[in-house]
Every structure is written in structure tokens, then in C-alpha cells.
Amino acid sequence: MKRRPPDGSALLRWYPASWRHRYGDELVALMADTLNGEDPSPKLRISIAWAGLRERVREAGLLGTTKPAAERIFAGAIAVLCAWMAFLLAGGRFAKYSEHFEQAVPRTSRVISVDAYNTVAAAAVLGGVLVLIGAVVALPSFVRFLRSGGWPSVRRHFRRALGISAVTGLALAGLAPEAHSLTPAQRNGGSFIYSVAFGAIVVLVSTSLVLWTVVAVAATRRLELTRRVLTTEIAMAALVSGTMVVMTGATATWWATVASSAPWFLQSTRSGSTASVFEPQLAATMSLMLVATVAALVGMRRAARSWREFRAG
Amino acid sequence: MAVAPTKYVLRSYVRRSRITDVNRAQQPGLRRPNDPPVLILTSLATGPKHGHALSKDISEFAGVALGPGALYGAITRLEERGLIEPVGTEGRRRPYRITASGTAALAEVVGEMRRIADVGALRLGLPLSGRFA
Numbered sequence: 169m170k171r172r173p174p175d176g177s178a179l180l181r182w183y184p185a186s187w188r189h190r191y192g193d194e195l196v197a198l199m200a201d202t203l204n205g206e207d208p209s210p211k212l213r214i215s216i217a218w219a220g221l222r223e224r225v226r227e228a229g230l231l232g233t234t235k236p237a238a239e240r241i242f243a244g245a246i247a248v249l250c251a252w253m254a255f256l257l258a259g260g261r262f263a264k265y266s267e268h269f270e271q272a273v274p275r276t277s278r279v280i281s282v283d284a285y286n287t288v289a290a291a292a293v294l295g296g297v298l299v300l301i302g303a304v305v306a307l308p309s310f311v312r313f314l315r316s317g318g319w320p321s322v323r324r325h326f327r328r329a330l331g332i333s334a335v336t337g338l339a340l341a342g343l344a345p346e347a348h349s350l351t352p353a354q355r356n357g358g359s360f361i362y363s364v365a366f367g368a369i370v371v372l373v374s375t376s377l378v379l380w381t382v383v384a385v386a387a388t389r390r391l392e393l394t395r396r397v398l399t400t401e402i403a404m405a406a407l408v409s410g411t412m413v414v415m416t417g418a419t420a421t422w423w424a425t426v427a428s429s430a431p432w433f434l435q436s437t438r439s440g441s442t443a444s445v446f447e448p449q450l451a452a453t454m455s456l457m458l459v460a461t462v463a464a465l466v467g468m469r470r471a472a473r474s475w476r477e478f479r480a481g
Numbered sequence: 482m483a484v485a486p487t488k489y490v491l492r493s494y495v496r497r498s499r500i501t502d503v504n505r506a507q508q509p510g511l512r513r514p515n516d517p518p519v520l521i522l523t524s525l526a527t528g529p530k531h532g533h534a535l536s537k538d539i540s541e542f543a544g545v546a547l548g549p550g551a552l553y554g555a556i557t558r559l560e561e562r563g564l565i566e567p568v569g570t571e572g573r574r575r576p577y578r579i580t581a582s583g584t585a586a587l588a589e590v591v592g593e594m595r596r597i598a599d600v601g602a603l604r605l606g607l608p609l610s611g612r613f614a
Contacts, residue, residue: 176549191553197573198516198532212548219550223557234561 175200176208182220186225228389240474241402245302246385247467248405251460252299253381255412257374258456259292262419265308265450268352269426272433277425285420288338295411302404303384311390318390325386330378332472336372343369356436398478400469409464416457423450511590514546517555522579522587523566529578532556559583580587 174198180192199208199216206228208216222231229235229243273281292332343365352361357363393401427445434450435443511518524530524538532552540546547555556577559565564583568576579587594612 187557191557193573194532194575195549195553198552201533202536215548215550219548219554222554232558233557339529385575 176203176212176216176423179208179220180215181283182217182224184224186227187220187223187328211314229340230467237474237478239394241398241471241478242388244467244469244471244474245401245405245453246388247470248382248408249299249302249388250294250381251412251464251467252295252408254463255295255415255457255460256377258453258460259288259415260368260370260373260458261449261453262288265453266422267356269430272393272439273426273430277429279428281422284418284425287418288422291411291414295408295415298404298408298411302401302408305397306388306391306393307406309393310387313387318387321390322387325379325383329376329383332372332377332379336369336376339365339372366447388432398413402475403473405464406468409461411462412457412464414460416454416461419454419457423454435451511586514594515543517547517551518559518564519587520545520547520592521552521555521559522583522590524588525565525577525579525583529576531571531574531576533574535577 175196177192177196179195179199180188182190199212202212225231228246229239230247233240235243252305269285270278270282314359343362346362346365350362356364401428423434430439431443431445432439432441434445434447437443496568512523513519520539521535521541524542526533527538530538534550536547536549536552556565560567560577563580564586565577566580568578570576601607602609
């Protein structure tokens with residue numbers, strides 16, 4: 169079969185559908201003229217991918233000023249929500265990692281690490297409550313959206329999230345009795361089968377979280393929010409960003425204090441033994457927290473800047 | 482779709498060109514001579530062109546090779562702001578022309594660049610071309 173001359177049309181997938189519809193043909197024509205029948209170079213592929221992703225970010229209202237201020241504010245709030253979901257994954261990992269740390273840390277140097285841990289836990293609960301308040305406040309708009317025939321636009325996302333959540337629930341129900349029958353040592357790497365099953369559960373829970381975030385983003389992007397609701401949402405987003413900053417700081421404090429008083433806990437080695445204070449899993453967790461916090465702050469900055477314009481009318 | 486009015490964009494540009502750096506995120510990229518929007522407006526000042534013709538012209542007069550992604554990113558922004566507009570189609574190609582707002586924006590930008598160039602020239606003792614000449 170004769171091969172069609174490359175024109176770079178496959179690269180259009182990086183762009184959002186609306187942009188492709190408007191400019192896709194022209195861009196393909198330009199690439200065909202530029203390529204002269206040759207394959208796109210890696211440099212061209214990267215530049216198109218970058219440009220396409222920028223258009224997607226713009227379309228989401230996170231870049232540029234072409235979207236109305238209200239949409240940009242909401243895009244910032246959505247960015248905070250997505251960052252919160254990513255933070256939940258890191259937080260879940262931290263909760264698992266720090267299980268029973270009090271027993272490993274000497275009583276004399278336990279206060280700061282326990283306070284730091286409690287701060288993480290309290291801020292997590294507060295953040296969760298704030299996210300729920302944000303969801304409840306947007307609920308009437310969501311109901312109006314559904315009544316006006318919006319369900320088909322989120323149905324696919326919803327079903328997918330519900331399906332994965334059901335599988336996750338079943339898997340958790342199946343693993344829980346097994347977990348209770350194991351010793352802490354077996355639960356923390358001693359049992360290979362349990363470790364694999366637990367890893368699968370983590371993947372399922374993470375996927376569920378991501379898919380529900382997709383549902384929330386798909387639905388909320390189509391909502392028409394009143395000024396008052398928007399004001400509440402931006403306030404909630406600011407507070408949630410604040411809880412993420414607090415949790416990241418408290419986690420870092422926890423790591424530092426445990427590293428100085430009980431480094432063996434970080435490496436799961438014998439109490440009192442010499443151990444490195446660097447633990448790759450904790451470092452990865454901490455990095456995810458940092459990235460999520462920065463993403464939330466960027467989203468918040470975006471919302472706050474657009475807010476000035478929105479208030480000015 | 483609501484866009485920043487051209488008057489606002491221009492006023493912002495003038496503020497920015499005076500290095501007050503106000504509201505950086507709201508600029509359309511009309512700042513430096515080699516910013517893609519400036520290059521595209523300059524190229525279209527001589528008549529309508531499609532993507533490939535624009536790319537070739539810009540390469541010739543500015544020595545800047547704009548990739549397809551950067552070129553169409555800038556075209557998108559300029560069209561959103563009403564500084565350029567499409568003129569029919571040539572197969573899959575679509576030529577663009579500069580609008581009256583685009584001409585005004587380009588004139589403003591060129592004036593600002595010239596003002597800075599003249600200050601530089603004055604300080605270097607070179608011949609002047611702008612308002613100080």
C-alpha cells in the first residue's frame with residue numbers, strides 16, 4: 169500500500185477540538201508546505217505539542233485574557249481542586265508511611281513530631297470540609313445544569329468514575345479481612361501477596377480520585393455561577409490552598425524531627441540503629457505535595473488577579 | 482467570546498513599554514521587535530498572506546524562523562483581539578490581513594520601538610530617525 173506523504177496532521181491531537189476545528193486545516197497546510205514530504209522532526213513535534221498544550225491551558229481559562237474574568241476565576245478554583253486531589257494521593261501515602269511512628273520516636277523528642285502530624289491531620293480534615301462546602305455551594309447551579317439537559321455531557325465521565333469506584337470498593341472489601349489477619353510487619357512489606365494487592369488498591373483508589381476529579385471539572389466548567397457563589401468558591405479555594413501550604417510545611421517538619429530523633433523509623437530498621445534520613449518514598453510523597461501546593465497557589469493567583477477585573481466589572 | 486478591547490491592550494502595551502511592567506499577564510505579546518505578533522503584523526502590513534507566506538516573509542525581513550506552532554499561536558491571539566482577520570480561503574490555506582485596529586496597534590508599537598531606538602542612537606551619537614531627528 170502506498171504511504172500517504174506525511175503532513176503532520178497527526179500532531180493536531182495536541183490541540184483542543186475547538187481550536188482544531190477552526191485552525192487545524194491551515195496548520196496542517198502550513199506543516200505540509202514546510203515538510204516537503206519529509207517526516208516531522210523531533211523539534212517540530214515538540215514545538216507543536218507545546219503549542220497545543222498551551223492552547224488547551226488557554227481554553228481551560230488558565231492562561232491569557234481572552235476568556236471572561238468569571239471563567240478565569242473559576243478556572244483558577246478548578247486548578248486548586250485538581251491540586252487538592254493530587255494532594256490527597258500524597259496525603260494518603262503519608263498517612264500510611266507514618267503509621268505508628270509515635271512508638272519509634274523517643275518520648276523526650278516526641279512533642280514536635282506529634283504536633284506536626286496532628287497539624288497535617290487537622291488541616292486535611294479542614295481542607296476536606298472546605299472542598300465539600302465548595303461543592304455544596306455549587307450544587308444548586310449543578311442541579312439547574314442537569315435540569316437544562318446537561319446530563320449527557322457528563323454521563324460518560326460519571327459512569328466511568330462510578331464503575332472504577334465500584335471495583336475499588338469491592339477490592340477494598342475483599343482485602344480488609346485479609347489485612348486484619350496479618351501482623352504489622354506482614355502488612356508493611358512482609359507479605360508479598362498483600363503488598364501486590366495493596367499496590368493494586370492504591371492504583372484503583374488513585375484512578376477513582378482522578379476520574380471523580382474529571383467528573384467535577386467536566387460538570388463545573390459548564391455551570392453558570394452567580395456572583396455570590398463565585399465569591400464563595402474563590403474564598404474556599406484560597407482557604408484550601410492555605411491548608412495545603414500548612415500540610416506541606418507540617419509534613420516537612422515531621423520528616424525533619426523524625427529524621428533527627430528516630431531515623432531508623434524512616435528506613436524501617438531496628439530501633440536505635442544508624443540509618444539514612446533520606447527515604448525515596450517519603451521524598452516522592454513530599455515532592456507530590458510540593459507540586460500540588462505550587463499548582464494550587466498558581467491557580468489561586470490566577471483567580472485573584474482575575475477577581476480584580478471581575479469586581480471592576 | 483469576550484476579549485480585552487484593543488484600546489485597553491494598546492494602553493497596556495504603552496505602559497509596559499515604559500518598563501512599568503503593569504499587569505504583565507494581560508499583554509498580547511506586542512513588546513519586543515521579535516515577538517511573533519509584531520512580526521506577523523509587520524508582515525501583513527504589505528498585504529494579506531497565508532501561514533507559509535508569512536513564515537517565509539518573516540524569515541526574510543527579520544531572520545526569525547517561526548515554527549508552525551508559534552506562528553499559529555500568535556495568529557490565534559491576534560485574530561481573537563481583532564488585529565487581523567481571515568480573507569477567504571485558498572484550498573486548505575487561509576490568508577489573513579491586518580485590520581484597522583491591527584494597523585493602529587502596529588503603528589503604536591513601531592513608534593515606541595523607534596522612540597527607544599532614537600534614545601539609544603542619541604546616546605551613541607548615531608544618526609536619528611524618529612522624534613529627536
